[in-house]
Amino acid sequence: MYGWNGKILRVNLSTDKVSVQEYNAEFAKKFVGGRGFAIKILWDELKPGIDPLSPENKLIVSVGPLTGLPGPSLGKIVIAAKSPLTGGYGDGNLGSMAAVYLRKAGYDAVVVEGKAKKPSYLYVEDDKTYILSAEGIWGLTTFEAEEKLKEIHGRNTGVLVIGPAGENLVRYATVISQEGRAGGRPGMGAVMGSKNLKAFVFKGTKDIPLADPQEYRKLVDQCYEEIKSSANYEFWIRQGTMATIEWCQENAVLPTYNFKEGVFEYARLIDGYSMEAMKIKRRGCPFCNMACGNVVVDAEKKEAELDYENVAMLGSNIGIGHLGKVSVLNRMADEYGIDTISLGSCIGFIMEATEKKLTKEGVEWGDYKKVKELIEDIAYRRELGNFLAEGTMRMAEKIGGESKKWAMQVKGLEISAYNCYSVPGMALAFGTSSIGAHHKEAWVIAWEIKTDRTGYTKAKVDKVLEFQRIRGGMFECLVSCRLPWIELGFNLEWYPKLLKAASGVTISLDEMYYGVADRVYALIRAFWVREFGGKWDRNMDYPPARWFEEAPTKGPYKGTTLSRDGYNQLLSQYYAERGWDERGIPRRSTLEKLGLSDVVVELEKYTSLTQ
Ligand code: SF4
Numbered sequence: 001m002y003g004w005n006g007k008i009l010r011v012n013l014s015t016d017k018v019s020v021q022e023y024n025a026e027f028a029k030k031f032v033g034g035r036g037f038a039i040k041i042l043w044d045e046l047k048p049g050i051d052p053l054s055p056e057n058k059l060i061v062s063v064g065p066l067t068g069l070p071g072p073s074l075g076k077i078v079i080a081a082k083s084p085l086t087g088g089y090g091d092g093n094l095g096s097m098a099a100v101y102l103r104k105a106g107y108d109a110v111v112v113e114g115k116a117k118k119p120s121y122l123y124v125e126d127d128k129t130y131i132l133s134a135e136g137i138w139g140l141t142t143f144e145a146e147e148k149l150k151e152i153h154g155r156n157t158g159v160l161v162i163g164p165a166g167e168n169l170v171r172y173a174t175v176i177s178q179e180g181r182a183g184g185r186p187g188m189g190a191v192m193g194s195k196n197l198k199a200f201v202f203k204g205t206k207d208i209p210l211a212d213p214q215e216y217r218k219l220v221d222q223c224y225e226e227i228k229s230s231a232n233y234e235f236w237i238r239q240g241t242m243a244t245i246e247w248c249q250e251n252a253v254l255p256t257y258n259f260k261e262g263v264f265e266y267a268r269l270i271d272g273y274s275m276e277a278m279k280i281k282r283r284g285c286p287f288c289n290m291a292c293g294n295v296v297v298d299a300e301k302k303e304a305e306l307d308y309e310n311v312a313m314l315g316s317n318i319g320i321g322h323l324g325k326v327s328v329l330n331r332m333a334d335e336y337g338i339d340t341i342s343l344g345s346c347i348g349f350i351m352e353a354t355e356k357k358l359t360k361e362g363v364e365w366g367d368y369k370k371v372k373e374l375i376e377d378i379a380y381r382r383e384l385g386n387f388l389a390e391g392t393m394r395m396a397e398k399i400g401g402e403s404k405k406w407a408m409q410v411k412g413l414e415i416s417a418y419n420c421y422s423v424p425g426m427a428l429a430f431g432t433s434s435i436g437a438h439h440k441e442a443w444v445i446a447w448e449i450k451t452d453r454t455g456y457t458k459a460k461v462d463k464v465l466e467f468q469r470i471r472g473g474m475f476e477c478l479v480s481c482r483l484p485w486i487e488l489g490f491n492l493e494w495y496p497k498l499l500k501a502a503s504g505v506t507i508s509l510d511e512m513y514y515g516v517a518d519r520v521y522a523l524i525r526a527f528w529v530r531e532f533g534g535k536w537d538r539n540m541d542y543p544p545a546r547w548f549e550e551a552p553t554k555g556p557y558k559g560t561t562l563s564r565d566g567y568n569q570l571l572s573q574y575y576a577e578r579g580w581d582e583r584g585i586p587r588r589s590t591l592e593k594l595g596l597s598d599v600v601v602e603l604e605k606y607t608s609l610t611q
Contacts, residue, residue: 002211003065003503004028009107009129011122013195014055014114018129029505030595032516033064034479035091037109038080039523048530052084053169053194055115061200064479065503068103068208072223073481075099075286083186085171085391086412086436088528093479094175094183095285098158104204116196123153125203134198138167141335142176149201160200163337165379166193170389172342176334180283180293180305185339186413186435211504219501223494224289230488239272240292241308246271251449252555255419256316257365258348259408259546262419263555266321270311274323290484299324304331312417313344318351319366329371336379345414346388347371349395349407358399405545410437418445421547422560423453425460428570431541434472434524441472443486456566461573473517519594522586526599529585533606538584541571581610
């Protein structure tokens with residue numbers, strides 16, 4: 001095979017057994033890589049109902065057939081497992097040299113199972129794999145641990161690492177690389193911690209086999225040129241995703257005070273222009289010529305990397321209108337290995353509970369000093385931090401009463417930084433995202449606000465599906481960054497061309513969307529249904545009650561909420577378009593059409609399927 005290495009590295013940390021599995025071209029074409037490989041392996045191999053933090057869970061890092069090759073924003077890696085936050089399928093991706101070196105070592109994925117007897121890390125150097133002691137590294141922050149591992153193994157390595165939050169099983173602990181690249185929101189860092197696995201270190205020196213190297217190089221030059229000549233390129237380089245603060249404020253969708261409001265009185269102080277005044281450099285993922293990591297000097301005179309989501313969730317959502325301080329909180333989250341979106345949501349939730357006098361020990365809106373202490377306490381699961389380390393769904397179960405209504409999550413995963421009380425299409429995107437409420441799949445909000453903000457139309461369902469197929473399907477399986485396309489209008493037709501030149505295999509965009517992406521979505525949904533069995537129903541795809549019942553009091557859309565009937569109608573249309581039944585479960589005929597007949601047999605053990 002060209003393009004794909006055709007090899008998956010298998011590691012059992014309980015037995016120290018290491019093996020290599022080969023896979024064939026049919027598997028490659030059906031699932032492509034990244035998220036596709038991960039869900040297929042988890043579906044086939046994971047025993048249903050296992051504790052996600054037990055040795056039985058399997059942790060997968062996987063890349064795609066273009067990963068490791070030069071090309072626009074292709075240096076990313078997926079990390080996936082059953083999620084300790086949601087109990088369903090969890091994954092995330094991050095840009096890292098680990099993606100490049102894993103491919104150059106000759107693999108397309110690593111599957112880790114079991115649990116090491118003592119803290120360890122995995123070191124892969126071409127054909128050699130070692131499970132090494134993490135003594136002296138366990139307990140360090142992600143920044144310190146990566147530095148130490150590079151001192152040991154050299155600078156030409158790629159490292160994926162967890163911090164104290166992952167070690168202490170914080171349910172939304174992430175995996176970090178290169179001091180600021182973060183991925184695996186639904187607790188992939190905690191899964192690593194539960195396996196006593198501090199890090200992956202990859203070093204590879206092999207060439208990735210290409211079908212047509214000359215053609216590939218020619219295409220890549222053209223791709224980079226198209227990105228650079230985009231009208232928006234210069235402004236993107238200045239602000240990256242940070243421009244979104246201003247846009248969200250203007251459109252009254254900036255999450256503010258635990259999503260109670262959509263506008264923030266201090267938005268100007270945390271927006272892209274304030275960031276520009278503090279910016280000292282840019283950082284980015286490998287092979288990216290539009291690097292979007294804005295590095296600033298924070299209020300403690302240290303470097304921190306900012307993007308929209310973390311500034312909104314650790315700024316307006318918790319009432320902090322000082323970018324230097326928000327930068328400190330963000331850096332701390334990266335050092336400890338905590339997801340900034342869930343973190344900002346959990347802190348916003350406890351602040352609201354404090355305001356409503358529902359907790360003995362609380363935190364006031366905007367209390368920066370207390371938030372700093374709290375982040376450390378979350379990472380080490382101390383006192384109130386131990387409660388917040390569980391995520392908003394479990395926090396609301398404990399607090400009880402009406403608090404579930406303003407625990408801003410779907411399926412247990414906290415909602416990313418868009419307040420959708422008056423944007424139904426984006427609410428549907430959060431409701432149906434395959435890992436819980438995440439924006440990476442169907443970020444339709446910009447299109448929706450431009451076209452028809454408050455309507456409940458079929459066009460919105462179609463847009464969500466279109467974006468899920470492109471972003472959650474094609475990009476997550478190729479493991480390619482979505483930002484060149486969504487932000488700078490990079491033409492999607494380049495991807496099949498690049499794939500053909502790299503692998504010799506033709507997968508058209510239509511096949512990517514209606515074959516690979518739909519197959520992967522159906523399989524992920526089957527995974528959720530199998531895990532939840534009889535408890536699964538369409539309510540799992542609903543956003544929190546706040547968006548239906550409590551209107552913001554400020555901004556141009558004050559007094560507006562989502563309509564339950566309207567949302568319900570969108571959801572039914574979405575299911576129908578996907579070929580899923582009214583419960584949101586793939587129909588037998590849909591699974592068969594997607595080449596998943598084996599899934600029918602397995603899923604029928606857990607629920608009845610509709611024809
Ligand atoms: S645009 Fe940003 S997230 Fe995407 S590959 Fe480049 S640096 Fe990474």
